[in-house]
Amino acid sequence: MSRETILKKFEPSLDNILYILHELQDNNVQHYISKEDLKTCAEYLNLPYSYVHGVATFYTMFSLKPRGQHIIRLCDSPPCHLMGSASLLDYLKKKLNIEIGETTADSLFTLELSSCLGICGVAPAMMINDEMFGNLTPEKVDAILEERRKSR
Ligand code: FES
Structure with a gap:
């Protein structure tokens, strides 16, 4: 358009x-x-x-630099922190080989932090584009990212 x-x-x-x-x-x-x-x-x-x-x-929802096809926003608010979002952040950074605000070399994923996504009951949580994910573990993150890679 x-x-x-x-x-x-x-x-x-x-x-x-x-x-x-x-x-x-x-x-x-x-x-x-x-x-x-x-x-x-x-x-x-x-x-x-x-x-x-x-x-x-x-506004953090806007970006002035190009981003990946899938924008991962990991919740960084206290309830998600208490449930392990910090170690998930380390896991994502290592797995994707990028830092916060960066995009993978294949332009598939951008990693960002977000304040509360409103689904604290299933903390730790993240959002990829418009889809929410909760009760995250490294294994669940792996499955979600793999699914995204396949849908490329
Ligand atoms: S604190 Fe993470 S979803 Fe609310």
Whole structure:
């Protein structure tokens, strides 16, 4: 979908800035908002580029750099910590051979941290793109990542 098609879905109002940025990001196969996206959004909303850039960098759900096909967001809030998310983070970093905020060499996975995902009852938890996973163990993480690799 072109940027223009996305913009036409919204009134050119500041109230719509987050919706527009979300759509622009979702429309990008690399799950990020490019400089051209920011520029187009700023022009459409008649705002300074710096303002739109500031909004996009304030919210952690937006990325200004290309990401992998599957974005892993491991919950980093206290209930998940208590249930072992720190050791799962170490496990994921080692398994994927990346640090937080990085993308695997095959562009398949990006590893990020998230605040509470709202499923503390099944901590430790993570989200991959729009799907939630709980009661995680290294074995369960292995199975989930393998499934994602196969669905490539
Ligand atoms: S603290 Fe991890 S899902 Fe709520």
